[in-house]
Amino acid sequence: MNVLNYALKKNPIIVSLTDSADLDKALQAESSIIILIQADLRTLKDVTQKIKETDNLIFVHMDLIKGLKRDPSGIQYLSDHIGVDGIVTTHANLIQTAKRLKLLTIQRVFILDTASIKQGVRSIQESRPDAVEILPGIAVPHIQKEIKSNIKPIVIAAGLINSKEEITHVLKNGAQGISSSSTELWNLSSTIKESLRNPIDTK
Numbered sequence: 001m002n003v004l005n006y007a008l009k010k011n012p013i014i015v016s017l018t019d020s021a022d023l024d025k026a027l028q029a030e031s032s033i034i035i036l037i038q039a040d041l042r043t044l045k046d047v048t049q050k051i052k053e054t055d056n057l058i059f060v061h062m063d064l065i066k067g068l069k070r071d072p073s074g075i076q077y078l079s080d081h082i083g084v085d086g087i088v089t090t091h092a093n094l095i096q097t098a099k100r101l102k103l104l105t106i107q108r109v110f111i112l113d114t115a116s117i118k119q120g121v122r123s124i125q126e127s128r129p130d131a132v133e134i135l136p137g138i139a140v141p142h143i144q145k146e147i148k149s150n151i152k153p154i155v156i157a158a159g160l161i162n163s164k165e166e167i168t169h170v171l172k173n174g175a176q177g178i179s180s181s182s183t184e185l186w187n188l189s190s191t192i193k194e195s196l197r198n199p200i201d202t203k
Helices: 003-010 020-028 041-052 072-082 092-100 114-127 137-150 164-172 189-196
Strands: 013-017 033-036 057-061 086-089 104-110 131-135 154-158 177-180
Touching: 003 033, 003 057, 003 154, 013 020, 020 041, 033 041, 041 057, 041 072, 057 104, 072 092, 086 092, 092 104, 092 114, 104 114, 114 131, 114 137, 131 137, 137 154, 137 164, 164 177, 164 189
Parallel strands: 013 033, 013 177, 033 057, 057 086, 086 104, 104 131, 131 154, 154 177
Antiparallel strands: none
């Protein structure tokens, strides 16, 4: 079992931190993974150190980071000087660079229609990330056949998932983890795991 699988089995809800004001809540959340969505290079090292003290895996969204170029040298800097565990990006070339540097990788894919599903699958099969983050996450149950047939990495659902019932439904129907920026959902992992043991779907 790889480290991402282990982390998600322990706590299936991922903290997606969009506001630095919620850092303390993130550090206390019932989660094993924190994704920094709009990280600022000026404060990133300090934030990373604080998160490391909680034994969470820390990912940075490369496409939205402030103060760092979105290229191989930027990923090298994150690896050598910041100490993040992995990156999130929509770009297959950055996934491949991060893998060469032994970083964990999550490729973000937007599902808008049938064509975007096919395009996303092709990109994932080429870049082979450790996990795929599908947006909107609420769509995952509707495309679980395509996921099972074509997507080998871990599936994380993100976006438009707003309740315990929706989380449970998505995890029972195609996803291994849920990424959320809603602080109200950050401490539901134990409750969700209990719901997953119940054979009756709550949706």
